[in-house]
Amino acid sequence: MIVSGGGTGGHIYPALALIEELKKRGIAKNNEILYVGTKKGLESRIVPDQGIHFTTIKVQGFKRSLSLENFKTISEFIQSVQRSKKIVKKFKPDVVIGTGGYVSGAVVFAAARLHIPTIVHEQNSVAGVTNKFLSHFANKVAIAFPSVADEFPHKKVVMTGNPRAQQVAGMKPNDRLSEFGLDATIPTLLIFGGSRGAEKINQAFVEAAPAFSKRTYQVLFASGQVHYDAIQKQLADVQLGKNVVAVPYIQDMPEILPDVAAIVGRAGATSLAEITALGIPSILIPSPYVTHNHQVKNAQSLVDVGAAKMITEDKLDGASLLAAADELMSDADARQQMATAAKQLGVPDASDQLIAVMQELTD
Numbered sequence: 001m002i003v004s005g006g007g008t009g010g011h012i013y014p015a016l017a018l019i020e021e022l023k024k025r026g027i028a029k030n031n032e033i034l035y036v037g038t039k040k041g042l043e044s045r046i047v048p049d050q051g052i053h054f055t056t057i058k059v060q061g062f063k064r065s066l067s068l069e070n071f072k073t074i075s076e077f078i079q080s081v082q083r084s085k086k087i088v089k090k091f092k093p094d095v096v097i098g099t100g101g102y103v104s105g106a107v108v109f110a111a112a113r114l115h116i117p118t119i120v121h122e123q124n125s126v127a128g129v130t131n132k133f134l135s136h137f138a139n140k141v142a143i144a145f146p147s148v149a150d151e152f153p154h155k156k157v158v159m160t161g162n163p164r165a166q167q168v169a170g171m172k173p174n175d176r177l178s179e180f181g182l183d184a185t186i187p188t189l190l191i192f193g194g195s196r197g198a199e200k201i202n203q204a205f206v207e208a209a210p211a212f213s214k215r216t217y218q219v220l221f222a223s224g225q226v227h228y229d230a231i232q233k234q235l236a237d238v239q240l241g242k243n244v245v246a247v248p249y250i251q252d253m254p255e256i257l258p259d260v261a262a263i264v265g266r267a268g269a270t271s272l273a274e275i276t277a278l279g280i281p282s283i284l285i286p287s288p289y290v291t292h293n294h295q296v297k298n299a300q301s302l303v304d305v306g307a308a309k310m311i312t313e314d315k316l317d318g319a320s321l322l323a324a325a326d327e328l329m330s331d332a333d334a335r336q337q338m339a340t341a342a343k344q345l346g347v348p349d350a351s352d353q354l355i356a357v358m359q360e361l362t363d
């Protein structure tokens, strides 16, 4: 199998979760799996760390408006398809799966041209540009939100959920918070802005940090790797309480999530798959910088059933973050109700469903 998806964690972790399940069930061995990404994307750090065979191609994203740069991009796309074809011909996979991001565009397109069975996985409630393009060539389009079905060729669509949901659904509380110097018996609020961090959320955290330090609940905050130095400088004059911990990135999120009482974060689709798989109450601050504002739609599906609260980014500052956090962390009953509502949206067998689609194509 060749897997390709990249740029941000939201496209990478579902692929890794699928790979983990395939290996666990003995369907594929490590040397039967190749991950194709880019050097620049987060995948070049995350995937090799997992011991998965990894190779890269060079790809560039399309600009929304027509520009000279686009011609360069088109020529690079053609080159990356050629390079992908070489990789596919050499590895000879039975199936190729794309989980989004520009890199998967080249790889899945190349495989489809070589008549290899292909699947694209769309995590979001609004179709990504790459997946929409690929849906014309791929054999199947696996989705995680029923509402996105209409954006793809009807006959190819299968609702599977997001494999990351199955990976976290089986996790139990295990006191991994102690590794951060926190006490797992005290309710803990996890704050992070998607896989790359979000400046506005980071800023609000810095403003609220002195007040968080006086609360009876704990706060674990991940700034995103690239923002960490700046955050440390800003926190230099703040006397952080023992109950507040700031880190650049949480490497092993599935191990941590069962121990957190609530989450403040973006509304990336893979984060939401985790939140609903485990039933974690959340305050969502959708990124306004994504295609067709899809994070608002992602978030709305949780808000509509009482599983989450939403703060729009323009209303976010230290005071509004603190007020929302205090409200949620002081009301265990409300958290329980939100947790129950969230869990009803979860798809804890998403990997099994996606594997069934793969097997159907390759049998």
Ligand SMILES: CC(=O)N[C@H]1[C@@H](OP(=O)(O)OP(=O)(O)OC[C@H]2O[C@@H](n3ccc(=O)[nH]c3=O)[C@H](O)[C@@H]2O)O[C@H](CO)[C@@H](O)[C@@H]1O
Binding pocket: 008, 009, 010, 011, 013, 100, 123, 124, 164, 192, 193, 194, 195, 196, 222, 224, 248, 249, 250, 251, 252, 253, 266, 267, 268, 269, 270, 271, 272, 274, 287, 289, 290, 294, 295, 298
């Ligand atoms: C800005 C952008 O383009 N965002 C998109 C991107 O988000 P992004 O890459 O932020 O994706 P998600 O929020 O969906 O997922 C983030 C993933 O990173 C993990 N994590 C995060 C922080 C950390 O410290 N450690 C860690 O492991 C989370 O547990 C989760 O598995 O892909 C998502 C899925 O297609 C889309 O819905 C988002 O709109």
